Amino acid sequence: MSYNILIPSLPFLIAYLSTYSLYKLGLIKKGLHINLWNIILLASFIISGGAGFILMILMEMGIVSTVNFDLLFWHVELGITMTLVAVFHFHIYWKSTKKTLFGHKKKRRMDS
DSSP: OOOOSHHHHHHHHHHHHHHHHHHHTTSSOHHHHHHHHHHHHHHHHHHHHHHHHHHHHHHHTTOOOHHHHHHHHHHHHHHHHHHHHHHHHHHHTHHHHHHHHHOOOOOOOOOO
């Protein structure tokens, strides 16, 4: 079984660049852009995780059918999509993440 990286990635890349461009042009608010990608990340996680859970149950029960292979294919494809969306998500929050992780803490003066 071979998996595709370009086919599931290209629509998401185009969609992300579109919403990001709309945000940068001031046509949509940053919150809408972020919330949209939060929803996409959540949906892809639920679908991929659900498919993985169903596959695990089928394997534990010893059930082997063509459904297993189709479900495995889509589980992996959605995993690829989730990874791509996670990269987008990281890009959205990079400034606040950088500030939180690498920001300098104010030193307190000790009054003695």
